[in-house]
Amino acid sequence: MSFLKKQLLSDEERAVYRIRRLTLRFAPQLESQFKKYYEVILLPRIRWAFGVAIMVMLAYAVLDHFMIPDLIRREVLLLRLAIILALALGLAVSFIRAARPYMQTIATLVAALNGLCVIGILFVGSINNTPLSYEGIILTVFYFYCTGALRMYMAAACGWFVCICYPLAEMVAGMPPKVLLMRTIFLATANVIGTAGAYFMEYAARQSYALSHQLHEMASRDFLTNLLNRRAFSDKVEILWRQSCRSQQMLAIAMIDVDFFKRYNDSYGHVAGDEVLKSVASVIRQHTRRPMDLAARYGGEEFIGVWHDLAPEAAARIIEEIHAGIQALAIPHAQSEAAGIVSLSVGMVTLMPHQGQKFENVLQLADAALYQAKDNGRNGSVIRAM
Template sequence: MQMKPPFRTPHRNPLRERFAKLLPPLSFAEPLESQYRNWHREHARERVRFTMLPAMGLLLIVCLANGPFRDLREVLFAPDQMGIVDVLRFGVLLPTCLAMLLVTYTKLYSRWLELAAPAVAVLHSLCVIAFDLLMHRQGYSLSSVIPMLVLSAYMLFGMMATKATITATTIVVAYGVTGWAAGLDSGQRSFDVAMSCCALLLGFFFHYSFARTQRLNWFRNMMLTDSVHRDALTNIGNRRMFDVHIDRLWNQATRTRVPVALLLVDLDHFKAFNDHAGHQAGDHCLARVANVIAQSARRPLDVAARYGGEEFVVLLFDVKRDRVEELCRELHANLAALKIPHPASSVGPYVTVSIGAACVEPQTGRHHDGLIQLADEALYAAKEGGRNRTVVMDREYATLNTGAFRVPRTRKRIEAA
């Protein structure tokens, strides 16, 4: 992976290149951009939760509460305007505030925040602008609130830079256009629009600077994590990375109730290969096999790793047995296509692998050690059945007693045979 952050380069256009020198692009090249967006969504969640409750709660109190707040509304709005005010209060502000809180504090966050945040920000701003127009009849104005709404698009909803800028610009344009349409063309109104534009620019440059710094820090941390979690010989994940990933993936699969699969892949007679061809040839063989195995884990939540020695693992998220069997057949075929000579093998003239696969649906109260154990037993069965084959187990998980193997632990004797 590159040490220099791979930001997207602008198209070959003199004007865009000059602009890029002033404001370098924020987007990474794929697939890093998608990885960063997924990280940002979860990373911003705590901040959004911390700010959304007081913001939405305060807005609901001011707009809906009785007592002094009702007296204030009666002063700010004429009696014949209260029908419009009530429609905005109960028809727009109340449901959108509740919807935003629901999205923020439930499982809907990951799926709906990116759609809800800009929509709620614009709707709330339009309500405030409408209140401002109505209040002019009584001699009052909410012009001082508009810059706060513009800045909230950058700071409150956890939006990415482009979406926050579009949302903030929409608020400023709506404020200026509605004032012009209502005939509010005084010097004070022009000044208020100018202040909103200043808030727009200030929020943009602040958010841009913050976003670029955050992206650089994320990339550096990812590079550091990648170096710690990558196997130096095969250039795929190592045991440490697998242990971290399976714990996270197991918990996610338990919450979402989707199946996971684990493939344990072991090179047949690899000790004999090393004894015959030497350890350098063995290292080269491991690297080539690892490259084939990594092709089975191309989706974002799948992972391939070196489990130890000549043993590899492939962890697959939300996958069924028929797909696992298909992937194992592809893996055998791709490895056979390499035609790595193995004169010391009793299976055939080329390097082969045995695969033990386990397909389970995680359940609350069960640990992923059971998944590993089931795949281990399947691999043992593949070895005992003659090697260069796949054994898939799934129904056996229902009767599995984690930590108590149902087959004799004679693998060392089988490996040496």
């Protein structure tokens, strides 16, 4: 795997997949993708977490009804009811599509309210000289870290929030300092363990995502040139085509061919030919850096480029720059009838795509323009506006 990474991923690309250990973040361009992916993965877990918590709170409410003294039963049951209603509301909201991007925030707020209500129950017991089971706050903290389907920083925020609020509440209620100190230490220790566990769980999730993403990227790349392969290009260009049809934005499609490449291979050898293809791909890549631009090795010595939302004049300038970039390489080609160095022929079509029009038909027009460029003597371009 490390060999493949070195072959297919540049240093800049590998940096995108590095996890910042302190902040648990990818580079910005991958972080946004990971968040969307993780939102989808966590949504079922959040629903299960709400459902399980509701069942547990209902069970405790039944126990409270029979076991808690009359003096505080009403207040405790009201607090239990508040927790159950908050959890039920969170569960209901999770089925609203528009709310899904905000479910981590919603789950965090519900979890924090849950913690405050549990603190409230313990506080009611303390001020009425009816001590209740302290372990309930520990269980609540572990719910944040283990069952609540919260990301590490969200879970830690809830856990440490409770760790601060609980001692303050018991201090107001008059708990003896030694007892309060021991409980605070146990609660803080639970948070340390929970934070460490949540950190490593999210780190593992990020590692798994990064590996999966890299494998997908490598499977979509041409091994020699590191451009998109034909299959990946076909998938991506279909999406781009549909989007451009909807938004009515210009597209420029160029078929690019290395002039007399077979003669170059026969004269200089296949290893030298591979180096030419790499060099040509590098020049093309430099001019397809915008997020929605595409560049692929289409087959043999043939490449394809697609530029999104680009005026015909700007598209023509890019083709001129690609020609200039290849010429600047000054790779000798004694067998070329077009030039004494490696050169390109380009056929480009610029258009405003519309519904009912197919990309394959436009591609045929770009291919016809490429053949026209070859008939014109090669080392040049034919650009047609539709």
